[in-house]
Amino acid sequence: MIIELNQNIMDSNDSRAEEIRGILAKNRVVMINIISSPGSGKTSLLEQTLEKLGAHFKLGIIEGDVNTNRDARRLERFGLPITAVNTRGACHLNSTIILKALGKLPLDNLDCIIIENVGNLVCPSEFDLGEHAKIAVSSVPEGDDKPQKYPMLFRQAKCLVLNKIDLLPYVPFDRQVFYRDIDNLNPKLPVIETSCTTGEGVDSWIEWIKGFITNQPRRLNQIDEGFSNFRRPERSR
Amino acid sequence: MHEFSIAWNIVEIITKAVEDNRLIRVDTITVEAGELRQIVPESLEMAFDALKTEGDRSEEIKNCRLKLVIIPQVVSCNDCECEFYPEDLCYLCPQCGSINTTVTEGEGLIIKSIEGETAE
Ligand SMILES: Nc1nc2c(ncn2[C@@H]2O[C@H](COP(=O)(O)OP(=O)(O)OP(=O)(O)O)[C@@H](O)[C@H]2O)c(=O)[nH]1
Ligand SMILES: [Mg+2]
Ligand SMILES: [Zn+2]
Numbered sequence: 001m002i003i004e005l006n007q008n009i010m011d012s013n014d015s016r017a018e019e020i021r022g023i024l025a026k027n028r029v030v031m032i033n034i035i036s037s038p039g040s041g042k043t044s045l046l047e048q049t050l051e052k053l054g055a056h057f058k059l060g061i062i063e064g065d066v067n068t069n070r071d072a073r074r075l076e077r078f079g080l081p082i083t084a085v086n087t088r089g090a091c092h093l094n095s096t097i098i099l100k101a102l103g104k105l106p107l108d109n110l111d112c113i114i115i116e117n118v119g120n121l122v123c124p125s126e127f128d129l130g131e132h133a134k135i136a137v138s139s140v141p142e143g144d145d146k147p148q149k150y151p152m153l154f155r156q157a158k159c160l161v162l163n164k165i166d167l168l169p170y171v172p173f174d175r176q177v178f179y180r181d182i183d184n185l186n187p188k189l190p191v192i193e194t195s196c197t198t199g200e201g202v203d204s205w206i207e208w209i210k211g212f213i214t215n216q217p218r219r220l221n222q223i224d225e226g227f228s229n230f231r232r233p234e235r236s237r
Numbered sequence: 238m239h240e241f242s243i244a245w246n247i248v249e250i251i252t253k254a255v256e257d258n259r260l261i262r263v264d265t266i267t268v269e270a271g272e273l274r275q276i277v278p279e280s281l282e283m284a285f286d287a288l289k290t291e292g293d294r295s296e297e298i299k300n301c302r303l304k305l306v307i308i309p310q311v312v313s314c315n316d317c318e319c320e321f322y323p324e325d326l327c328y329l330c331p332q333c334g335s336i337n338t339t340v341t342e343g344e345g346l347i348i349k350s351i352e353g354e355t356a357e
Contacts (some may be wrong), residue, residue, distance in 0.1 A: 123239035
């Protein structure tokens, strides 16, 4: 006999993502999920972001890594709540991992949680983490063909950061091809060019993310002068 | 390798379906995957075959074959209502040029059906 099931294979992940959305809404927290290939600059962008956005919002970080906690250690100097999670070899974070990580963050005291996903352009886009936005990071030395080769992520992203533009003079990267493909794939996608090395363009990214957090339908626990738990970012240099 | 997680979920779902429907044997399951999900058929098959025969899995599913059907994309224009296939990954409406388009098919990932033998 044939039994018609018509069941969504991602049900177990998606239902936990729904639970996460409930928790975030209750605590009025915005959650952002940064996705890119290995080495495009997710952690570098986070370093820039924590430094510049930390003065405006109370931030928490979920640092996804396959096996180590090296990236989490790079961010420790900011003195912000950070939870490192290992996927133990898997190439993506899922909603079970995030649900657990949320339990370790002071949710009632946060405005925004930023997730650094595991470096991969295919798998992370399959998994709904209950986030408000997926952010794609692509970088110049990876080449201009990434949107064509990995369309799902570029379709889903709410913002695309094109990083390492300081390398444009040295590597073949056809901006026209890149933008033409993006405009065909996802014409409403904002693209922000940055260099985390020189700092160029980072302010535009900060403006975008500020606007995004502020425009979410929620009341923000904006930092005021009297807020005592908040530690200013410590500079290592 | 998101195919591994997907195969894991499939095995969980059919294991439950075996109990719910009191099947004594599952022969075939049909999975429909949207073209956009970027599933590599060989990887899914390999992961499924490895997981379905894992130690504590029920005997009923150990000879089950996975049939994967890739569903091509269908995009519809919210302005002129025409339907089209996104040739060269272009999601702009080929008729009116609108950027207001919605993918209506080719994004899903479902177990369509399960074929097997019941007790009586
Ligand atoms: N030239 C240049 N190098 C950069 C830039 N941003 C990051 N890098 C370098 O690129 C390398 C990878 O950066 P990360 O920030 O660790 O990249 P990631 O995406 O977090 O990497 P994974 O977590 O391993 O996936 C480091 O050596 C950075 O210094 C940039 O804008 N320009
Ligand atoms: Mg990193
Ligand atoms: Zn149209």
